[in-house]
Amino acid sequence: MTTIDAGVQTPKKRKQSQFRRLLWHVNRTDLGWVTKTAIASMQPGARARRRAVLNKLPTAPEWSAASRQLDQDGYVDVTSLVDRSLAQAVLDVGQSKVARLDELSGKQQQGHKSFWVSLLDEDLVNGAFATDHPFVRYALQPGMLRIIGDYMHDLPQLSDVLLTLSRPTENKALSYSQLWHLDHDDKRVCKLFIYLTDVRDTADGPFTFIPAPPSRSFRNTLKSHMSDDTVFAKVDRSAVKELVAPRLTSFIVNTARCLHMGSRILSDRTRLLYTATYIQPPRMYPEPAPRFRASGPLSDVERAVMRL
Ligand SMILES: O=C(O)CCC(=O)C(=O)O
Incomplete structure (x- = not known):
């Protein structure tokens, strides 16, 4: 044998x-x-069915304008368009997790990014969030789905929600998302962020990006994570947008089109960030295990967005 x-x-x-x-x-x-x-x-007919679901969402002129900006520039500030009480609920959850940091970071499952601590592991059942979790409710706001959906010309699929605490890496070399990259989760990827701490200056490790038009020259690069020198050999530094902004600032970035990096935290600073990731279906790669589990009433739109 x-x-x-x-x-x-x-x-x-x-x-x-x-x-x-x-x-x-x-x-x-x-x-x-x-x-x-x-x-x-x-999947013939699937897109038309998803578009019919998208069309059930309400519309507003300011959402259409935001969608157009997302299309043109690859990013849009949505702070004035989000539901303040949902944003506050996300902040409350975030702060309560940070208050238990030592306990939670001991239990962390995703350990590969030393500058990131995942604080939500305890909220998962078999890897899935309840759909009434404030982090999921924030991602399901009709306005955000409309903005991203109109840009994608399709009903977006909510792929994940995440809370990350970024901490200083002392003298370690920059790694992972501290280096410039595009997201390749799928061909169209939009992320909805909220800062849950004030990002006052560069030392707080702001989310930093290059809008979609000047990022174009990196679209077909095979190198996945790039140093500042590599990037600035091709694009002028003046193209860079560093998101220095107070807590509860919320923004959508097309991270598949805008070269980006962040979490370069200095000295004793920390940064708390919420991220919801959406892709345009159908997913290019095999679907991972379900990330959401139904809890409480859900609309047709919400079910379709989470594939429930
Ligand atoms: O930590 C940051 O600001 C960067 C985050 C990032 O690269 C991402 O969410 O794709």
Whole structure:
């Protein structure tokens, strides 16, 4: 009897994984639209059904203007458009988690980013958030879905919600999202953020980005995370937007089109940030385990956005 070491691949498996790797690289370029279109074509009529659901959402002139700005520039400030009481509920949850930081960071499951602490692990059941959690309610605001949906010309899919506490990394080299990158979760990715602490200056590690038009030259780059030198060899520093703003500032960024980085926290500062991630369905990669579990009444739109 022959035994196969699990760590050693057969030639067929090696070819398959080389093919997947190649596809993964290709999908990060504009050629990925071919893959996306092919996947979408396997679900005839699905987009029209999603658009019918999108059209059930209310409209407002200021949401349409925000959507147009998102399309043109790749970002929009939505602080004046969000529901203040939902924002406050997110802030309350965030602050209550930070008050228990030592206890929660001991239990952290996602440990790879030393400058990020995930504080929501205890709110998950089998990896899923209850749909009445304030973080989910914030992401489901009709105005935000309308702004992102009108930009995508499709009903967005809510992929995840996240609370991150960024802390100083002392003298360690910059890594992960502290370096310039585009998000490649899918071809269209929008993130809705709220600052839950004041970001007063560069030392607070602001979310920093280059709007979509000047970010264009990085779209087909195969390098995933880039240093300042690499970026500023191609684009003028004056294109950079550093989001220095008080707590409860909320903004949407198309992180697949706008080169971005953040969390470069200095000295004794910390930064607390809420993020909701939306993609345009159907997802390019296999669907992960459900991230949301129904709790309380849900509208058709909400069910469709969370695939429940
Ligand atoms: O920590 C930051 O400000 C950057 C976050 C980021 O890169 C992201 O959410 O994709």
